[in-house]
Amino acid sequence: MKHHDLLAGLVRLHVLHHAIEHEIYGQWMIDELAHHGYRLSPGTLYPMLHSMERKGYLISREESQGSTRRRFYRATDLGREGLAVAKRQLRELAGEAMKNEIGTSSICISSKGDKESEQ
Ligand SMILES: [Zn+2]
Numbered sequence: 001m002k003h004h005d006l007l008a009g010l011v012r013l014h015v016l017h018h019a020i021e022h023e024i025y026g027q028w029m030i031d032e033l034a035h036h037g038y039r040l041s042p043g044t045l046y047p048m049l050h051s052m053e054r055k056g057y058l059i060s061r062e063e064s065q066g067s068t069r070r071r072f073y074r075a076t077d078l079g080r081e082g083l084a085v086a087k088r089q090l091r092e093l094a095g096e097a098m099k100n101e102i103g104t105s106s107i108c109i110s111s112k113g114d115k116e117s118e119q
Pocket residue numbers: 014018032033036
């Protein structure tokens with residue numbers, strides 16, 4: 001993943017977000033992250049899940065289906081708390097760092113109904 005260090009925190013928050021809603025497993029999470037534009041290999045995601053479990057944000061159980069074993073993760077109370085704190089900070093960052101982008105998009109939306117606009 002390009003810019004790994006910068007984006008790793010966002011990926012972890014994304015994992016927590018889904019692990020709060022339902023149980024997740026590695027391959028599902030890789031596919032989900034791909035929809036959001038993150039390209040992670042199992043070699044990147046699995047150690048991330050393991051370390052989040054070690055730190056108490058996730059808890060896992062293993063389920064064997066025939067010959068295959070799959071590890072399912074869900075968020076702990078600490079994980080919920082961590083995501084809540086991070087969301088406040090994300091809102092703060094979005095408010096500041098994306099002020100211009102947000103301003104631009106609202107101009108676009110309001111100009112759609114404007115007959116004078118060049119669009
Ligand atoms: Zn998602």
